[in-house]
Amino acid sequence: MATVSVCQYHRGGFSFENCKRNALLEADINKLGLSSPAARKTGTTICGLVYKDGVVLGADTRATEGMVVADKNCSKIHYISPNVYCCGAGTAADTEMTTQIISSNLELHSLSTGRPPRVATANRMLKQMLFRYQGYIGAALVLGGVDCNGPHLYSIYPHGSTDKLPYVTMGSGSLAAMAVFEDRYRPNMEEEEAKRLVRDAIAAGIFNDLGSGSNIDLCVITKGKVDYLRPHDMANKKGVRTGNYRYKHGTTGVLTKTVTPLNLEVVEESVQTMDTS
Amino acid sequence: MNTRGLRSQLKDSVPVTGLCPQAGPYGVQDSLRRGFSSVKNELLPSHPLELSEKNFQLNQDKMNFNTLRNIQGLHAPLKLQMEYRAARQIQRLPFLPSSNLALDTLRGADDTIGFEDILNDPIQSEMMGDPHIMTEYKLGVL
Numbered sequence: 001m002a003t004v005s006v007c008q009y010h011r012g013g014f015s016f017e018n019c020k021r022n023a024l025l026e027a028d029i030n031k032l033g034l035s036s037p038a039a040r041k042t043g044t045t046i047c048g049l050v051y052k053d054g055v056v057l058g059a060d061t062r063a064t065e066g067m068v069v070a071d072k073n074c075s076k077i078h079y080i081s082p083n084v085y086c087c088g089a090g091t092a093a094d095t096e097m098t099t100q101i102i103s104s105n106l107e108l109h110s111l112s113t114g115r116p117p118r119v120a121t122a123n124r125m126l127k128q129m130l131f132r133y134q135g136y137i138g139a140a141l142v143l144g145g146v147d148c149n150g151p152h153l154y155s156i157y158p159h160g161s162t163d164k165l166p167y168v169t170m171g172s173g174s175l176a177a178m179a180v181f182e183d184r185y186r187p188n189m190e191e192e193e194a195k196r197l198v199r200d201a202i203a204a205g206i207f208n209d210l211g212s213g214s215n216i217d218l219c220v221i222t223k224g225k226v227d228y229l230r231p232h233d234m235a236n237k238k239g240v241r242t243g244n245y246r247y248k249h250g251t252t253g254v255l256t257k258t259v260t261p262l263n264l265e266v267v268e269e270s271v272q273t274m275d276t277s
Numbered sequence: 278m279n280t281r282g283l284r285s286q287l288k289d290s291v292p293v294t295g296l297c298p299q300a301g302p303y304g305v306q307d308s309l310r311r312g313f314s315s316v317k318n319e320l321l322p323s324h325p326l327e328l329s330e331k332n333f334q335l336n337q338d339k340m341n342f343n344t345l346r347n348i349q350g351l352h353a354p355l356k357l358q359m360e361y362r363a364a365r366q367i368q369r370l371p372f373l374p375s376s377n378l379a380l381d382t383l384r385g386a387d388d389t390i391g392f393e394d395i396l397n398d399p400i401q402s403e404m405m406g407d408p409h410i411m412t413e414y415k416l417g418v419l
Binding site: 009010011012013014015016017019020023097101104105108109111112132133134136 | 322323324325326327329330333371372374388389390391392393394395396397398399402406411
């Protein structure tokens with residue numbers, strides 16, 4: 001009886017009811033010297049570049065939870081529409097949900113207009129949503145695709161700012177990947193050269209940044225088709241055990257053997273029928 | 278969809294006064310219906326986004342109406358607001374969920390999906406308001 005929600009029908013969306021309680025709990029936990037659980041992030045290397053016929057997106061596959069690897073092979077290149085894909089860095093849940101919402105909205109919009117969707121539409125939807133939540137949705141995205149106006153590549157920051165560039169990198173390994181791009185990028189590359197460059201940039205992030213690791217995923221988007229190469233390169237295969245510490249049968253010699261039979265007698269027998277109908 | 282710039286319309290957004298007015302019909306704290314109050318609860322939002330999210334739809338509408346007035350003249354927002362008012366009255370009983378289809382279509386929200394459709398969907402809420410209390414509140418006899 002003593003709440004506002006009793007009198008009015010409650011709306012959906014984010015609910016801030018538990019924020020004060022969480023703040024109190026956090027303060028108490030910190031006083032005890034412990035720390036509250038961290039959200040799973042994808043401290044990451046993601047990058048993209050525009051080449052002659054389209055766009056190549058690349059990502060590593062490690063998801064971390066604090067100092068522990070939570071997922072050794074997670075997929076960071078998300079589907080937005082048949083011709084638009086998006087790599088996500090930051091909090092894993094945020095990137096996942098944001099890209100799914102935008103994918104649904106883009107599909108509804110393209111059904112409503114009757115035209116294939118454009119990359120600029122997805123970019124605007126994403127930046128308006130991220131700005132509305134003032135950076136509390138921790139999603140840093142690299143959005144790329146090919147539409148009626150050609151290939152486009154955008155980078156979108158968690159607070160809602162975007163950049164339209166020929167090559168972009170995001171995530172904790174972005175500096176390592178950008179160094180490789182800055183050295184070897186040329187406009188209008190061929191497909192093989194572009195794939196090799198993206199692969200090398202992600203590899204630089206994987207080997208030089210703790211937050212990135214495991215395999216390299218690539219996504220090549222051209223006018224008519226999309227090549228989702230997962231995994232494109234398994235840069236960090238788990239090693240095969242070379243030896244075995246198990247002892248073979250007969251290693252230990254048997255000196256004596258005694259057999260003692262246990263005489264057990266039936267004391268009571270009861271039957272319980274199960275209802276298997 | 279927010280399609281207009283913000284800066285020129287800032288003066289029209291809903292001002293930040295208090296969070297939830299705890300005063301009942303007689304002007305004092307309504308402990309029976311709204312529970313105990315605390316000054317901190319009323320002055321500070323529990324999350325920086327709480328206020329802006331509560332008023333988001335209202336601010337959007339204000340901004341859109343203002344731009345529409347600047348472009349097409351006063352008649353355009355007046356007619357639209359009249360239609361909004363009519364559509365808002367199409368509801369079910371107070372304790373039942375209504376789809377607000379006409380209102381959504383007018384706003385252009387019938388072909389968009391947002392967090393309010395995915396998170397905390399009222400249709401899937403485990404708790405239900407007491408029908409008698411809610412109807413009495415709606416009729417003003419509570």
